[in-house]
Amino acid sequence: MASPTAEGLTSEQLAFFNENGYLIIPDALSPETVTGLLDETHKMLDEFSLDDHPMTKFSTGGADGAEHVGDKYFLESGDKIRFFFEEGTCVRQTRRPPKTHPPLHQQNRPLPALLLPALPLHLALPRNAAIARSLRYRDPRVLQSMVICKQPEIGGAVPPHQDSTFLYTDPPSAVGFWYALEDATVRNGCLSFCRGSQRREPIRKRFVRREGGAGTGFIENDGAKFPRDLEREEGGKEEEYTIGEVKAGTLVLIHGNILHKSERNTSGKSRFIYTFHVIEGEERYDERNWLQPPEQGFSRLYSKEVEAS
Ligand SMILES: O=C(O)CCC(=O)C(=O)O
Numbered sequence: 172m173a174s175p176t177a178e179g180l181t182s183e184q185l186a187f188f189n190e191n192g193y194l195i196i197p198d199a200l201s202p203e204t205v206t207g208l209l210d211e212t213h214k215m216l217d218e219f220s221l222d223d224h225p226m227t228k229f230s231t232g233g234a235d236g237a238e239h240v241g242d243k244y245f246l247e248s249g250d251k252i253r254f255f256f257e258e259g260t261c262v263r264q265t266r267r268p269p270k271t272h273p274p275l276h277q278q279n280r281p282l283p284a285l286l287l288p289a290l291p292l293h294l295a296l297p298r299n300a301a302i303a304r305s306l307r308y309r310d311p312r313v314l315q316s317m318v319i320c321k322q323p324e325i326g327g328a329v330p331p332h333q334d335s336t337f338l339y340t341d342p343p344s345a346v347g348f349w350y351a352l353e354d355a356t357v358r359n360g361c362l363s364f365c366r367g368s369q370r371r372e373p374i375r376k377r378f379v380r381r382e383g384g385a386g387t388g389f390i391e392n393d394g395a396k397f398p399r400d401l402e403r404e405e406g407g408k409e410e411e412y413t414i415g416e417v418k419a420g421t422l423v424l425i426h427g428n429i430l431h432k433s434e435r436n437t438s439g440k441s442r443f444i445y446t447f448h449v450i451e452g453e454e455r456y457d458e459r460n461w462l463q464p465p466e467q468g469f470s471r472l473y474s475k476e477v478e479a480s
Pocket residue numbers: 319329334347349360361362425431432433444446
């Protein structure tokens with residue numbers, strides 16, 4: 172539950188988010204928290220062993236998600252710390268919320284692009300719950316937290332996508348909480364956003380587990396969907412992307428229907444970020460989604476009972 176003092180979004184911030192599909196909140200993390208997360212991340216990277224790693228890559232692109240298809244290591248990543256390598260090297264790692272974590276790492280070999288930090292930020296920061304409340308979540312559930320370690324010079328691009336493609340509820344309800352742990356610039360592959368596309372672009376495809384253990388892939392979404400209560404806009408616009416350069420410690424909220432992307436890191440500076448996604452627990456979480464909940468269900472960002480009392 173959010174502490175009574177935690178501030179949610181102002182009406183201006185909410186209006187910006189609803190209009191544009193993203194919101195940049197500078198100084199959301201203290202410099203000490205950022206340093207702590209980075210230290211934790213580097214520790215995991217240092218301790219990560221390649222010996223028993225299946226050398227799995229992680230990708231939001233590709234016509235059929237073929238790069239990590241059918242991979243147990245990927246499919247079971249929901250509640251474990253897992254590392255995935257990017258093209259050419261790198262790893263990503265995903266883990267489902269709370270819990271404590273083990274370690275990982277390596278250097279001078281494929282570099283992890285993405286891993287999961289020890290600090291369960293979604294729970295540790297009461298403000299996340301306050302923000303979810305501002306976004307009118309009734310029963311926000313947290314899933315798939317990860318650290319994306321966009322490494323210097325080799326950090327890969329993330330092609331344009333909508334997060335609800337991957338974390339589908341009916342109707343869509345996902346919002347990404349994306350925290351910069353280092354300054355993100357055009358040169359090291361910051362985010363960019365197709366402003367307002369959440370109002371124009373339904374979720375047309377979905378990333379799912381294929382039947383019979385045949386891995387993962389994209390399928391057409393029946394009746395391409397918009398979230399409930401979303402003010403829609405007809406007609407396509409030129410796909411222009413707005414650059415989102417941010418300082419370390421900034422929180423970026425990302426609407427599940429907005430098209431967003433990031434470019435390769437061509438600089439000598441890394442771009443580490445921590446992110447998790449929230450969905451509405453009262454909407455139907457699709458049983459075909461690649462990521463399935465643990466037995467106890469996805470973690471609550473706050474409890475309905477407590478909220479109601
Ligand atoms: O950090 C990036 O480059 C992309 C992250 C992203 O797409 C997300 O968190 O939804």
